[in-house]
Amino acid sequence: MNNKPLIEYINRYVNLTQNEINLLLENTTNRKYLKGQYIVQQGDICRFESFVIKGCLKTFYLDNEGQEHVVLFAIENWWTADFSSFLTQKPAEYNVQCIENSEVIQFSFEKMEMLYQKIPKLERFFRIIIQKAFVASEKRIVRNFSLSAKVRYLEFKSTYPQIEQRVPQYLIASYLGITREFLSKIRGQIIAEQ
């Protein structure tokens, strides 16, 4: 399977030597999932952080009423996991499920710690990408409070055009925290304005 995207991605931030690349690849696992399969399920412990080589996945939370709430999407060159569960090795609150057939490279919790010790550059790499994820997450909180659903939908479309095309509308509605009927109304409005 193709590991190049992962190495290229890491090398945007740090420079791995060939030995470090070999060590990394020896201690990660490539894995394929079918559409519909779960990488982690609510209540289980999330054993892996997964880098997406190919495919599309959603992280979602199922509330007490059985309602699905999409937390995140992941496509090529993104990371996915229940990060809280992975970091604490306690049961997951979220589910990560494939929306398309997907290929990922997985870092297990045990190997991850060893890799940090042997390749300290990975601390820097993950520090930087998690900072970016944190900043994006903070922005989303504020946007959810301060912007209309229509503006947030337009922002989502322009920030993640690839996801918008690959994901069913009802999941986008869930990600935006609105009903599918309301999203459908917004889309109607946008088309009428064009």
Added chain:
Amino acid sequence: MNNKPLIEYINRYVNLTQNEINLLLENTTNRKYLKGQYIVQQGDICRFESFVIKGCLKTFYLDNEGQEHVVLFAIENWWTADFSSFLTQKPAEYNVQCIENSEVIQFSFEKMEMLYQKIPKLERFFRIIIQKAFVASEKRIVRNFSLSAKVRYLEFKSTYPQIEQRVPQYLIASYLGITREFLSKIRGQIIAEQ
């Protein structure tokens, strides 16, 4: 000024040598702010990441209608900044203002990079604490979608009891994304139930 809380906090995650501690403290700045003063204002570049030694601060966003949206609070042993602005050195979207007279230790953008180079353990330290911040932020998004304002208020009270006692109610309402009238109603309900 007292630097001990910062060193103790960092040493919960990594072990700094005395030389590293000295280098760190030589390259950070202790600063006091009065209640009402701003550490960063929307539109300015955020030059510092600040560790709170004493006091209470809020990070907020002012929308086009002039409405204030509280993103985060910070008290003793927390970090504050417009992290997006700090990391990119582009104009801030948020304001960080002191709710009480505050004392902080500041890391400038330039010194920060040098400190990462000279004390690689700091990569690990910040990687770990930013992971925690990211996980908390993700949870907040899902809770905002899936839990009632009352449940979120009760969670806020129990998770951050210290903040609840030090911050005016209208700021807590803003943090929860509800009006102050609605928060007041919820508090009335809770008291009636006790």
